[in-house]
Every structure is written in C-alpha cells, then in structure tokens.
Amino acid sequence: MKIGELSKKTGVAASAIRYYEKMELLVPRRGDNGYREYPIEAVELLNLISQAKDLGLSLNEIKTVAKVLATNNPNGKLRKQLEDKMLELDNQIKVIRKFQKNIRNLLDSNCPL
Known part of the structure; x- marks a missing residue:
C-alpha cells in the first residue's frame, strides 16, 4: 500500500511515517516507479509504535525493542x-x-x- 493509504488506516501523518522510515522502524519496498510500498503488517507496526509512544517509550527505545523482536532472539x-x-x-x-x-x-x- 502507498504511504497515503497507510496514513489513513493508522491516523499517523505521512511525515511521521517517513521519519519512522528514516529511524529504520519501517522499511518499505520501492516500486519500479520509486514509490514506497508498505506491507499490510505496517498497519499493525504503526499502531504498536503509537501505543508505545503513548506509554512513554522513546523512539530509540521502540527501535531497540523492534530490532530485537525482529531477530526473534530477545x-x-x-x-x-x-x-x-x-x-x-x-x-x-x-x-x-x-x-x-x-x-x-x-x-x-x-x-x-
């Protein structure tokens, strides 16, 4: 899905999604046209990021947790x-x-x- 659709589904601004990409919290694929293409799992990940931020975790803390969880090796x-x-x-x-x-x-x- 494109960034606009992801933004609508999650309520997260496109600029924030781009920032999360820069922080390496999200890694979209690039289509032949150069547009970002996000998998459906990005919706759940953005919701998790939003919840973690609401609970007081910093983006660096979220990034650390996400990286470790992605390796399935806590x-x-x-x-x-x-x-x-x-x-x-x-x-x-x-x-x-x-x-x-x-x-x-x-x-x-x-x-x-």
Whole structure:
C-alpha cells in the first residue's frame, strides 16, 4: 500500500511515517516507479509504535525493542530495559492515582472552587 493509504488506516501523518522510515522502524519496498510500498503488517507496526509512544517509550527505545523482536532472539539487555520501563510506568500510575485521590477529596469536601 502507498504511504497515503497507510496514513489513513493508522491516523499517523505521512511525515511521521517517513521519519519512522528514516529511524529504520519501517522499511518499505520501492516500486519500479520509486514509490514506497508498505506491507499490510505496517498497519499493525504503526499502531504498536503509537501505543508505545503513548506509554512513554522513546523512539530509540521502540527501535531497540523492534530490532530485537525482529531477530526473534530477545536478550537480557532488552528484558532489563523493559523491566525498567515497567517500573517507571508503575511509578507514574502511583502518582496519577494519588493525584486523582487528592482531587476526589477536594471535590468531596465541597470546597468552593
């Protein structure tokens, strides 16, 4: 599929798709006309990239994970990075829950806002 169709299917801007290609997260084929041609799996990969970014992973972290997963040979370094990210996410969740509790207490106290 062409970049425009991929962009429509995923909601990811064509410029971002080109950037991901530059970062080597996506590797499209080139047709005889020179146009990028993406496989259907690119939709799932872009959705995964978007989710990972939403969860706070950097593009470099995503690239590392993608490369290791592509080799089907996960190593201890990747596992450590993912465990560290899980701890970071757990801490963020704790902070958000505490903030949520404080807001709830404020609302429950009938505090004039």
